[in-house]
Amino acid sequence: MAVHRQRAEAQDLEQLARRAAAAAVPRREEGLVVCENLVRIFQTEGVEVQALQGLDLAVAQGEMIAVIGASGSGKSTLLGILSGQDVPTAGSAEVAGHDLLTMKRRDRLGYRRTTVGFIWQQTARNLLPYLTAAENVMLPMTYTGVKRSQRRARAEELLDLFGVAHCRDRDPDELSGGEQQRVAVAVANANEPRVLLADEPTGELDTATSDEIFAALRRANEDLGVTVVVVTHDALVSEQVQRTVRIRNGRTSTEVLRRVETGEDGVEALTAEEYAVLDRNGRLQLPAEYTEHLHMRKRVRLALENDHIGVWPDAAARQAKSEAESAGSGDVDSGPISGPTPEAQPDANSSAADGVSGQA
Numbered sequence: 001m002a003v004h005r006q007r008a009e010a011q012d013l014e015q016l017a018r019r020a021a022a023a024a025v026p027r028r029e030e031g032l033v034v035c036e037n038l039v040r041i042f043q044t045e046g047v048e049v050q051a052l053q054g055l056d057l058a059v060a061q062g063e064m065i066a067v068i069g070a071s072g073s074g075k076s077t078l079l080g081i082l083s084g085q086d087v088p089t090a091g092s093a094e095v096a097g098h099d100l101l102t103m104k105r106r107d108r109l110g111y112r113r114t115t116v117g118f119i120w121q122q123t124a125r126n127l128l129p130y131l132t133a134a135e136n137v138m139l140p141m142t143y144t145g146v147k148r149s150q151r152r153a154r155a156e157e158l159l160d161l162f163g164v165a166h167c168r169d170r171d172p173d174e175l176s177g178g179e180q181q182r183v184a185v186a187v188a189n190a191n192e193p194r195v196l197l198a199d200e201p202t203g204e205l206d207t208a209t210s211d212e213i214f215a216a217l218r219r220a221n222e223d224l225g226v227t228v229v230v231v232t233h234d235a236l237v238s239e240q241v242q243r244t245v246r247i248r249n250g251r252t253s254t255e256v257l258r259r260v261e262t263g264e265d266g267v268e269a270l271t272a273e274e275y276a277v278l279d280r281n282g283r284l285q286l287p288a289e290y291t292e293h294l295h296m297r298k299r300v301r302l303a304l305e306n307d308h309i310g311v312w313p314d315a316a317a318r319q320a321k322s323e324a325e326s327a328g329s330g331d332v333d334s335g336p337i338s339g340p341t342p343e344a345q346p347d348a349n350s351s352a353a354d355g356v357s358g359q360a
């Protein structure tokens with residue numbers, strides 16, 4: 001009987017994990033940008049670097065998201081793939097219906113010219129130095145057969161939209177860094193792309209100028225309807241979007257969702273909630289500060305409750321934590337960081353499946 005119950009409960013846990021995974025990851029048809037289990041391995045002189053290790057990401061049409069993460073976590077590699085400049089090793093990546101793994105060389109050029117717009121961190125890399133601001137904006141349209149009169153009109157419109165109409169006839173070296181980047185946003189929008197990709201576009205600029213660039217990206221998103229993915233180290237920038245995705249070790253690890261909520265007093269306040277990303281296979285990354293705080297290493301114990309899943313340190317982790325505390329390592333808080341009460345912890349001698357204590 002007990003064995004039957006354990007099996008049924010383990011199945012409940014699997015079923016719940018499967019359902020949660022299916023609900024958490026937007027389906028292919030829901031995203032303009034959809035990456036599933038994306039892998040990029042670089043080989044240099046016999047050394048293999050796994051820059052992306054099964055990354056999942058879906059960005060809805062019209063969304064503006066920030067991508068953050070430590071240096072080397074894979075942000076630029078992801079943008080290189082989405083922009084069509086680099087090809088993934090495995091997995092899937094689709095942007096506006098284009099399959100970036102199987103796309104032919106010729107289609108790739110067309111894709112880079114019309115489907116995506118790109119803004120680099122280095123201001124000098126975005127503009128040709130011997131063309132004026134207006135000529136820089138018109139240039140991408142010459143590759144897509146837009147008539148000369150239309151090119152000029154659109155260039156004027158875009159420079160105006162991003163607040164740099166006064167720079168129209170100046171060369172890039174006659175523009176400030178902020179003006180150059182706003183002209184770069186105009187260039188990236190010249191061929192009406194579906195997705196705008198920006199890799200640290202405010203990285204070389206001061207805070208006030210960064211705000212201007214970010215305002216230009218937001219204007220592109222709101223006024224032109226273009227979907228925006230911006231990689232940034234700048235916390236102030238990432239706080240201005242509805243969704244911030246964190247990449248850790250080549251995979252999306254957490255997401256912060258922000259929304260405006262109206263309190264009982266009628267006052268609107270911005271709330272931000274952090275979520276761990278659950279992939280299709282039910283995998284999630286626990287934040288390092290949580291696992292380190294509880295000395296969790298190789299394995300954890302899971303407990304299915306009615307409305308949540310508890311994650312508990314195993315006996316070795318509990319011992320390591322208590323030793324660290326008695327050695328006075330400064331790790332004095334013995335309770336979990338958040339979550340269920342210690343009473344809900346499963347028996348130390350039972351298996352994870354035994355720890356299933358609620359109903360799915």
Ligand SMILES: Nc1ncnc2c1ncn2[C@@H]1O[C@H](COP(=O)(O)OP(=O)(O)OP(=O)(O)O)[C@@H](O)[C@H]1O
Nearest residue numbers: 042044049051069070071072073074075076077078
């Ligand atoms: N062309 C390449 N050849 C070999 N390794 C590479 C190449 N491009 C990136 N890498 C490696 O892949 C990993 C991810 O690099 P990536 O540039 O995507 O990180 P990042 O998050 O953008 O970092 P940063 O914030 O410093 O720009 C790093 O270990 C990097 O050294």
